[in-house]
Amino acid sequence: MKNKVRHVLGISGGKDSAALAIYLFQKYPSLDVEYYTCDTGKELDETYELIRNLEIYLGKKIVRLQAAGDSHEDPFDHFLKLYGGFLPSSGSRWCTRKLKLDPFEKWVGDDPVISYVGIRGDENREGYISKKTNIQSIFPFRQNIWSEDVVAKLLKNERIPNVLNWYGNTASDKLERIVEIVSEPLSAKFNQNNKLTALLELDTVAFNKVVFDYLKTTGYPLSVLDEFPLLKNKDVLIRNDIFQILRDSGVGVPKYYEGLPFEFNGSVGVYARSRSGCYFCFFQQKIEWVWLYEQHPEKFKLAVEYEKDGYTWMQDERLEDLIKPERIAQIKEEQIKRIEKVNSKKSSYLIDILAESEVEGCASCFI
Known part of the structure; x- marks a missing residue:
């Protein structure tokens, strides 16, 4: 390169x-x-x-x-x-x-x-x-x-002697225990994640320096750099x-993460988006579609128009059915119950209510 x-x-x-x-x-x-x-x-x-x-x-x-x-x-x-x-x-x-x-x-x-x-x-x-x-x-x-591919290559059992040599150049004060961890081969009882976690907990900076030394022997982009500030x-x-x-x-939190209140049967709920991405993202939860319908009706209308060819954003429900009054009421009621459950755990942010969907999707769209 x-x-x-x-x-x-x-x-x-x-x-x-x-x-x-x-x-x-x-x-x-x-x-x-x-x-x-x-x-x-x-x-x-x-x-x-x-x-x-x-x-x-x-x-x-x-x-x-x-x-x-x-x-x-x-x-x-x-x-x-x-x-x-x-x-x-x-x-x-x-x-x-x-x-x-x-x-x-x-x-x-x-x-x-x-x-x-x-x-x-x-x-x-x-x-x-x-x-x-x-x-x-x-x-x-x-x-x-x-990344996982780098770690997997570094921690292969056949590379143990090399890793020990690289650690010898780190002057870590945890070297004795590190040598024990590195020397133990990967097995069903001691897998890659176990080994990685142990080495990071002992000395994160030393592990980073070892990875950097390993990368010097590869064709990864970092192999051509003499130093990399994130090692520390x-x-x-x-x-x-x-x-x-x-x-x-001062940049501020994107407004679609900020919770907005809604009322249902005398109770107050809150909704927002859990992620960025296109306004019609198929990873949205039902309450997020309701948020779009009520906060950006013009965008919701456009999303509905995409379903005209028979394809739908959700496998189990069309958008025109989701916005029927009785269906919106059901979704909002479920959201309020979720809020009450999260509040019992003293969560600081509304986004925690939608957190289970946050791991879905490609990082290129949502992080």
């Missing part, structure tokens, strides 16, 4: 990627990060507002990437026609591939790229990992900043930290 290593960060409109941009800007100002967003043409206005606010804060332009740039239609509509009106779904996420991943991979080309991903320390998922060997993902919010990173950021970063910076 002869080209300069590029550092890139995708802004989805979600809270996590926005907070990551601010975090890297504040903590690692030496990194020359390129920011981009993949515009489907179907985002809410609040997404574009967040992007503008970030540009002001960062003092840098966020590059707009659009699929089917030569088309006279929005990217989503262009590909929807190519797919014969077949709407994307959790089982067929053509929108993520065509509107997000393909434009990104075309933009970076064959350059060696470090892609920073905002998956948090309280999430148990990996997110999008490119199959292109010139793109390497880093996760600054987690204790383990490395020991931060673990969770959801509360993300909101704090956004508020403290």
Whole structure:
């Protein structure tokens, strides 16, 4: 790889990627990060507002990437026609591939790229990992900043002697115990996650330095760098930290995360979105569709029009049925019960009510 290593960060409109941009800007100002967003043409206005606010804060332009740039239609509509009106779904996420991943991979080309991903320390998922060997993902919010493919290669049993040698160069004060952990082969009783967790808990910085030494023997983009500032990173950021970063910076939390009250049978509930993404995202929960219907009726109407060809956003229900008064009442009643359950656990944020859906979907759309 002869080209300069590029550092890139995708802004989805979600809270996590926005907070990551601010975090890297504040903590690692030496990194020359390129920011981009993949515009489907179907985002809410609040997404574009967040992007503008970030540009002001960062003092840098966020590059707009659009699929089917030569088309006279929005990217989503262009590909929807190519797919014969077949709407994307959790089982067929053509929108993520065509509107997000393909434009990104075309933009970076064959350059060696470090892609920073905002998956948090309280999430148990990996997110999008490119199959292109010139793109390497880093996760600054987690204790383990490395992708699963890197960890799996490093911790192979046949690499134990190498790992021991690399640890010998770290001068860790936990070296004696680290040697014991490294020397124990992976097995059914001591799997890769067990080993990784033990090594990170003993000395995160030492583990990062070992990974960096290993990468020098590979073709990963980081192999061509002499240093990498995140090797010393020991931060673990969770959801509360993300909101704090956004508020403290002045960029602000995207408005679709802020809870809005509604009344039902004398009780007061609250609803919002759990994620960014297109206004008609099929990963939305029922209460989020109701939120869209009541807060952005013009967008909801457009979403309904996409179902005219017989395809639906949800497998079990059409949007025109979801907005019948008795159905809305049922959904709101269920939401109030969920709020009461969460309140009993003293949750700080409305988004916790919708948290079970947060792990669904591709990181390219939602973080």
